[in-house]
Amino acid sequence: MTKNLSRLLWRRYRQWFWALLGISVLAGIAIALMDTESWSHHSSVLFSDQIDQWLVYQNSKYGSVSLFSYWFVFIAWLSGLLLMMQDLKGNFNQFLFASGYPRQRIYWTKLGMALTGLLAIDVVTALVQYLIYWLKLPHGMSFNLALPGFLTTWLSGLVLALVMFAICWFAALIVGQSGALVITVCGFTLSLVGLNTFFQGETILMATRDVEWLAMGLWLLAAVVLLVWGSFLFSRLSLEHDGEYLMFPRLRIPLYLVFVAYITFIFSINSGEWQPTVISFTVAAIFGYLWLWRPQLIEKWRQRRGN
Structure with a gap:
């Protein structure tokens, strides 16, 4: 076999x-x-x-x-x-x-x-x-x-x-x-x-x-x-689930947490102040939520930009 x-x-x-x-x-x-x-x-x-x-x-x-x-x-x-x-x-x-x-x-x-x-x-x-x-x-x-x-x-x-x-x-x-x-x-x-x-x-x-x-x-x-x-x-x-962003819906929460933590780390690693960390965390949290839980909102935004 x-x-x-x-x-x-x-x-x-x-x-x-x-x-x-x-x-x-x-x-x-x-x-x-x-x-x-x-x-x-x-x-x-x-x-x-x-x-x-x-x-x-x-x-x-x-x-x-x-x-x-x-x-x-x-x-x-x-x-x-x-x-x-x-x-x-x-x-x-x-x-x-x-x-x-x-x-x-x-x-x-x-x-x-x-x-x-x-x-x-x-x-x-x-x-x-x-x-x-x-x-x-x-x-x-x-x-x-x-x-x-x-x-x-x-x-x-x-x-x-x-x-x-x-x-x-x-x-x-x-x-x-x-x-x-x-x-x-x-x-x-x-x-x-x-x-x-x-x-x-x-x-x-x-x-x-x-x-x-x-x-x-x-x-x-x-x-x-x-x-x-x-x-x-x-x-x-x-x-x-073929055609969806995630083929495994249960990975949504772990992926979201890893994404937010990773993006925050990247944009604040070389800074000794707290403002870049807060801004990076906020942007990553909002974008990750829209990308994983509300992809239709991003798609509508793309369609509007295309029109």
């Missing part, structure tokens, strides 16, 4: 995976060519900074080398969004539910295929990039490719890609409107990038290595929680 389900899912997703692989390889080639243009001829060794430590590798002063490109994170983000959203919108889940396969088996088989496909895309694209690095290596220049920095960089990148995938995968499961889903996920992702930039600029009384490993652990925990929680919700998915 599992083998038949895997074949069915592969026939569904194979065009997506081949398309993502082709786009990813082309992007990897472009990234590698841009990296090689930045290489300096003043040093005979490219990997001379930090690569021999258990730290996420930072580009050396002699040029950039993408050991794990942030493009892989974007591919994971996009895949999590599209794979779950297309199945909900294309009635494929309804077909699977009527086929007699247990929902938990459907969920974990689909998830396993998605993650395996993404890992294969990352590895193939990285090999193409590394091949270009080797072919474009100037005469007299060499690599000092040590495993500590290489493994840490890849582990950190894979964890970040996994959590981005999990965020989009979970959001596409609980949000039933495509436009609202894209806006929600894009806004939340951009806010996470802003928070990460902010905290990187703060002075933390911990060693750089400890901070990086702590961050990886927290990201991994968040991804596991979202994916496991997604399996719980998938087994209780009711298609009668």
